[in-house]
Amino acid sequence: MLQLGQLDRTDDRPPYRQIAALLREAIDLGALAPGEKLPSETALTQHFGVARMTVRHAILELRGEGLVAAEHGRGVFVRAMPPVRRLASDRFARKHRAGSDGKAAFLVEAEKAGYTADVDQLRIFRDKASEGVAERLRLPLGSELVVRERRYLANGRPIEIATSYLPAVIAGGTAIEEPDPGPGGIYARVEEVGHQLTRFTEEVGARMPSPNERKTLELGASVPVLTVVRTAFDAADVAVEVCDTVKVASAYKLEYDFPAR
Amino acid sequence: MLQLGQLDRTDDRPPYRQIAALLREAIDLGALAPGEKLPSETALTQHFGVARMTVRHAILELRGEGLVAAEHGRGVFVRAMPPVRRLASDRFARKHRAGSDGKAAFLVEAEKAGYTADVDQLRIFRDKASEGVAERLRLPLGSELVVRERRYLANGRPIEIATSYLPAVIAGGTAIEEPDPGPGGIYARVEEVGHQLTRFTEEVGARMPSPNERKTLELGASVPVLTVVRTAFDAADVAVEVCDTVKVASAYKLEYDFPAR
DNA sequence: CACGCCTAGTCGTCCGTACGAGGAGCCGGT
DNA sequence: ACCGGCTCCTCGTACGGACGACTAGGCGTG
8 A cells, every 4th residue: 555645734835736746756766656546536635634626736736747647537547658769860761661571660660669569540531731731742722632640659658640741643542542551651652653752851849739639649738749740852852741740758859960061 | 908708508618628718719819919918817707707716727728838827916928929940950051150250140040030139147167077968978977078058038038048068178278168159159169179060960859847947948837848969070970069958849940851861 | 147227436627715925006104 | 205014916725515427346137
C-alpha cells in the first residue's frame, strides 16, 4: 500500500501544490509505477484532511504536466512515458528504404530502438487543396489531392499524427491510394512514377495541442506538441508531397545537419 | 463594451466549455484585442448566471491554451502574440555576416521584418564543461569554457534565451570575451583565430518552460518553449561552439532544407 | 451458462460561500 | 506637493454539498 506524507501547514506553498508535489515525488521514485492507479479522490481527501476540490486541484496540476491521466469511472492512472525518438535529417535517405524488406521506416526504427510500433487510424481520401498546402505544392487553390492520414504509436501510446498531401495527378491511381502503399512506403511509389526525390524542406514549430489533437494523442492538459511540415521536391524541383505532422513533444528530438556555406 | 452570447442549455457541452468557447471566439474575432482585459470573474458570473468556479474553470481552459494570462489583483488579459521569426537553416551563411556593417544578425533581421530588437541580460564568464556540453564539444568533462549568456527581445518582449559555450583555448583572450564581440559576431571572431566554420548541427525539441525560464521569458502558465542546441564545426570537424537556446514557441518557425541523398 | 440489471465506486461538473493576497486609486495628513 | 493609509476590485485558494455519468463486478433471471 502506498505511503504518502502529510501536509506541512508551515510550508508556504498552498496545500494543493504540496499534495501535487507529494504525488509527483511518489511517481518519480517509482512508488507509483506507470499504469498504476492513484488513490481515489475520496481516499486522498481523507488522508490529507482536505476538501475534495483541493485534491482535484492537485491532480489537475499533475494531469497538466502529463504525469497522470484520469479515466472517468475508473480512476487516475500514472502515465507511461513514450520512448524518445531521435529523427535525423537523413532519415529519408534512399538507403533506409532499400534494406527494409518493405517495412515502413517507422517500424524498422522502432525495432532497432527496442519499442513496439503501430500505425492506426489510417484514412485515405481525396480533397481540394487548402491555402497552406496549395502554396507549398505550388498548385492552384482547390486542386485535387490524395490525402493520407494516420496515427503512429510507440509501445501502444500515440506519439504522432501525420497527414500527407500529394497532387492527384501524381498519386492518383497508384498504391499511394491503397491502405498499404507497399515496400519503401509512399516515397518509393512517388519515385516509381518518375519523380526522383532530391530534397526536403521542413518547417518546425511548437504549440499547445487543439482539443482534438489532445484527444487523438491522449495528451494531458499542458503537454506541448511539435509541428513539422515537410515538403518533398523531385529532381525538377517540383513539390510532390506535403506532410503535416503533429508530434508529442516529449517523445521527440529532431536532428538537423547543415553546411555553413 | 464587449457583447457576449449566452449559454445554450440544450448544448451538450458543459457550461464552462461553452463560456470558454464564447471567450475564445471573442478573442479570435478581435472583439477582445491583445492586451485587453477580459470582464472580471464577477462580471462573467453575473452575465452567464453561473457560479464563480464555473467561470474560473472556463478561464483556466483559456490560460491552458496560452490565449490569456491572469494577473493577480489586476485582471485577466488577452496575450499579445510576438511577431513570428522564421529561422532558415542558411541563417549563419557567411554572406549574412558580410554586409551587415557589424550589426548582429538578430538586429539586421529585425530591421527587415519590421520589429524592434534588443539584446539584454548579457553575462560573460568562465565555467567548467558540464556533461552535455563536454560531449558535444568532444572535450573532457570539466574543461575550461567561455560562456556567453544573453536574452533576445522583439518589440520589447523577450523571445529567446541563448547560452554559447566555447572552449577557452579557442575563445580565451579574444573579443568573444568582450560584451561587444565586434562586426560579424562571435562566429567572425572564431574564424579569425583559424577555425573556418563548415557545418552546424541542431537538435530541436519542445517542452514546458522551467519556472526560471517562465520568469525570464515573461511567459504565461502554459506556453511551451522550443529548445535548439546548435553545435558549430570547423574545417577539421572540430566542434568550436555549442549554443543552447530556449525560444518562446509562438514566436518562432524553424526552417530546414536537406537533400534526399 | 449467458445475459441483463443493479449497485457501489469513481471521476466530472456545478452550486454557494468564505477568506487571503495583490494592485490601483482616492483622499486626507503632513 | 508628497506620502501614507484606506478601501475596493481583482484573482487565488479552500470549504462542503449535490447530482450526473461512466465502469466494473456481483447477482438474479432466463
